[in-house]
Amino acid sequence: MNLKSFSIIGLIYFSLISTSNSLVIGSDENEILIDANFSGKDLLVFGAFYADPSQPREKKGDILIEVVGPKEDIVLRKKESFFGFWLNSKSVKFKDVPSFYYLSSTSELKDSFFEENSIGLLETSQFPELNWSLITTDWGSVSSYDEKxxxxxxxxxxxxxxxxxxxxxxxxxxxxxxxxKTNIPIPNTVPVGVYDVNLYLILNNEISKDYSYNFTVRRIGIESLIYNFANSFPLTYGFTSLLIALIIGWISADLFRRFRKA
Amino acid sequence: MSIYLPIAEISINIFLLISLGGVIGFLSGMFGLGGGFLMTPMLIFIGIPTNVAVATSANQIVAASVSGTIGHWRQGLVDIKMGIVLVSGGILGSFVGVSIFEYLSDIGQIDAVISILYFVLLFSIGSLMLIESSQVIRDRIRKKTVKKKLHYHNWAHRLPFKTKFYTSKLYISVIPPIIIGFVIGILSGTMGIGGSFILIPAMIYFLGMPTSKVIGTSLFQIIFITAVVTLLHATTTFALDAVLAVILIISSVIGAQIGVITANKLRGEDLRALLAIIVLVVAAQIAAELFIQPDDLFNFSHMANYK
Known part of the structure; x- marks a missing residue:
C-alpha cells in the first residue's frame, strides 16, 4: 500500500464523514504480471467504510469482498473401479465456472444473505436445485439428485x-x-484474464453500498512470447523446438568427443 | 528457485527438473536407452500435466537420439536404408498414435490408459531384464560360457518385396521393418517414448540384424519418429513446452555423457540388473496409483486445454 493512495482515502474518508453509510476503495493494483519467476502473489485490497459511529463495532456493518476470475469450461470426472483399476467413468461438464473465486467478509454472514443477493458459490446449501445461475451444466448421464x-x-x-x-x-x-485491508492470495495456477473485485458494505443483513473494479492477470516477457508463439504459429514453434533439440544434441556429441580425446 | 513453465502453466522448482533430466540422462547413457519410458512417468509424477509430459518427452528424445546417432554414425554402425524403411512405417504410426492420444484426451481416459500402458511396458521390460541379467550373472559365477546363434532365419525372410540391406548384410522383405516402425510410431505418439527397448530386440530377433548395427540404426529412426511426434503434438494438442524441453535436454545430455563414462567401468549384466530394479520400482509406483482407491474420486480438467 503506498502512502499517497492511503492519504487520498484518508481525505475522502474524512470528507464523507458527515454523510451516512459510505464505502471508499483505495486499492490501485490493476495488473498482476506472470513472468518466469511468478510463484503467486498477494493482492492488496484496502479502503474505508463509514457507518454510524455511535454504534458499537459489531453494528457498524460488515465488509464483504468477492473476487471472481475469468470463466472457464471444465469437465469433472468420477473414478470408478473396473476389475481393480480406478478409471474415470461418469463426467459432468460445467460451463462458465469462475477460474478463481474468493469470498471474504469481516464476520460470518448468514446463508440467507447470500441467497437473497445471489452472491456466493461455495455454499451448496443455498442452492437446493444445484443451479447456480452463472454456471451452465451438462449433466450427461448423471440424473439423480444425490449424484448431482x-x-x-x-x-x-x-x-x-x-x-x-x-x-x-x-x-x-x-x-x-x-x-x-486484506491480502488476497492469488496462486500461481490462476489463468490470465480479467478478474472482478466486488466490495459490499453490509448493514442489517442488507447491501448498503457496493463498489466494483477489476484487475488483469497477464503474461509478460519470455513467458508471454513463448505462449503466444506456441498458439499462433504452432508449426513454426514445433520446428523451432526441434531445431534447438538438434543443435544441442549435435553440439553435445561433438563437445564430449573432444573432451574425451583430451 | 522455481520457474514458471509457459505451456504447462505451473511453476516448478528448476533444480528438481535439472536433477530429473540429469538422472534420466545418466541412466539412458549408462544403459544405452532413450530414457523416454522413464522421463514421461517421472514428469507426470512431479506434477506436469500428462499431455505436456508426453509432448515434451518426445522433443527431449530428439536431442538424445541425435547425440547418440552421431557417435554410432562415425563408427559406421548405422544402416541408413533400414532406418529409412523403419521411419516410413513409423511416421504413419505416429499419426495414428497422436490421433489416439487426442481421442483418449477427449473422452477423459488418457491418464488411465497411459498409466496402464506404462505399467504393462515397464513391468514386462523390468522382469525380462531382471531374469536375463540374473541368468548371465549366475552363469558368470558358475563360469559358463553361453553360445549365441549367429543368424536367425524366420518368416521375415519368406515375405514378398525382398530387398538387400547391405550394411546389415540382410536380404529380407520390407514388410516386417515397416510394421515394426509403425508399431513404434503408435507407441511414440501416445506415450512420448522413442521405443528403443522394443525396437532393439525386434530388430535383432525379427529382422536378424547384427547387434552391432542395431543401436545406431534404432537411434537414427527414433530421431525422425520423435521429431514427427513433437510436431504433431505442437500443432494438435498444443502441449509442447519449449522451456521444459530445453531444461530437460541440457541436463539429460550432460547426464548421458557421465552415464556413458560410468557404464564403461561396470559389467553389462550388473548394469542391466540395476536398471531392471529401477524399472520395476517405477512400475510398482504406477500400479499403486491405478489399483489403490484415490483419496478423491473426482478430478477435473479444462475443456479448452486441447483445442
Whole structure:
C-alpha cells in the first residue's frame, strides 16, 4: 500500500464523514504480471467504510469482498473401479465456472444473505436445485439428485485443493474502526484474464453500498512470447523446438568427443 | 528457485527438473536407452500435466537420439536404408498414435490408459531384464560360457518385396521393418517414448540384424519418429513446452555423457540388473496409483486445454 493512495482515502474518508453509510476503495493494483519467476502473489485490497459511529463495532456493518476470475469450461470426472483399476467413468461438464473465486467478509454472514443477493458459490446449501445461475451444466448421464449434489460438492472441493476457491471470514483487518485491508492470495495456477473485485458494505443483513473494479492477470516477457508463439504459429514453434533439440544434441556429441580425446 | 513453465502453466522448482533430466540422462547413457519410458512417468509424477509430459518427452528424445546417432554414425554402425524403411512405417504410426492420444484426451481416459500402458511396458521390460541379467550373472559365477546363434532365419525372410540391406548384410522383405516402425510410431505418439527397448530386440530377433548395427540404426529412426511426434503434438494438442524441453535436454545430455563414462567401468549384466530394479520400482509406483482407491474420486480438467 503506498502512502499517497492511503492519504487520498484518508481525505475522502474524512470528507464523507458527515454523510451516512459510505464505502471508499483505495486499492490501485490493476495488473498482476506472470513472468518466469511468478510463484503467486498477494493482492492488496484496502479502503474505508463509514457507518454510524455511535454504534458499537459489531453494528457498524460488515465488509464483504468477492473476487471472481475469468470463466472457464471444465469437465469433472468420477473414478470408478473396473476389475481393480480406478478409471474415470461418469463426467459432468460445467460451463462458465469462475477460474478463481474468493469470498471474504469481516464476520460470518448468514446463508440467507447470500441467497437473497445471489452472491456466493461455495455454499451448496443455498442452492437446493444445484443451479447456480452463472454456471451452465451438462449433466450427461448423471440424473439423480444425490449424484448431482455429489458432483457439485466435488467441483468446489477439487477447486479448493488448488486454492482457487476460498471462503473466509477472518482475514480482513480493521484499522482504526473504519479502515480495512486484506491480502488476497492469488496462486500461481490462476489463468490470465480479467478478474472482478466486488466490495459490499453490509448493514442489517442488507447491501448498503457496493463498489466494483477489476484487475488483469497477464503474461509478460519470455513467458508471454513463448505462449503466444506456441498458439499462433504452432508449426513454426514445433520446428523451432526441434531445431534447438538438434543443435544441442549435435553440439553435445561433438563437445564430449573432444573432451574425451583430451 | 522455481520457474514458471509457459505451456504447462505451473511453476516448478528448476533444480528438481535439472536433477530429473540429469538422472534420466545418466541412466539412458549408462544403459544405452532413450530414457523416454522413464522421463514421461517421472514428469507426470512431479506434477506436469500428462499431455505436456508426453509432448515434451518426445522433443527431449530428439536431442538424445541425435547425440547418440552421431557417435554410432562415425563408427559406421548405422544402416541408413533400414532406418529409412523403419521411419516410413513409423511416421504413419505416429499419426495414428497422436490421433489416439487426442481421442483418449477427449473422452477423459488418457491418464488411465497411459498409466496402464506404462505399467504393462515397464513391468514386462523390468522382469525380462531382471531374469536375463540374473541368468548371465549366475552363469558368470558358475563360469559358463553361453553360445549365441549367429543368424536367425524366420518368416521375415519368406515375405514378398525382398530387398538387400547391405550394411546389415540382410536380404529380407520390407514388410516386417515397416510394421515394426509403425508399431513404434503408435507407441511414440501416445506415450512420448522413442521405443528403443522394443525396437532393439525386434530388430535383432525379427529382422536378424547384427547387434552391432542395431543401436545406431534404432537411434537414427527414433530421431525422425520423435521429431514427427513433437510436431504433431505442437500443432494438435498444443502441449509442447519449449522451456521444459530445453531444461530437460541440457541436463539429460550432460547426464548421458557421465552415464556413458560410468557404464564403461561396470559389467553389462550388473548394469542391466540395476536398471531392471529401477524399472520395476517405477512400475510398482504406477500400479499403486491405478489399483489403490484415490483419496478423491473426482478430478477435473479444462475443456479448452486441447483445442
Amino acid at each position: 449434489q455429489e458432483f457439485f460438492e466435488a467441483l468446489i472441493r477439487n477447486k479448493s485443493y488448488e486454492n482457487v476457491f476460498k471462503k473466509t471470514s477472518d482475514e480482513i483487518e480493521i484499522l482504526d474502526g473504519n479502515l480495512f
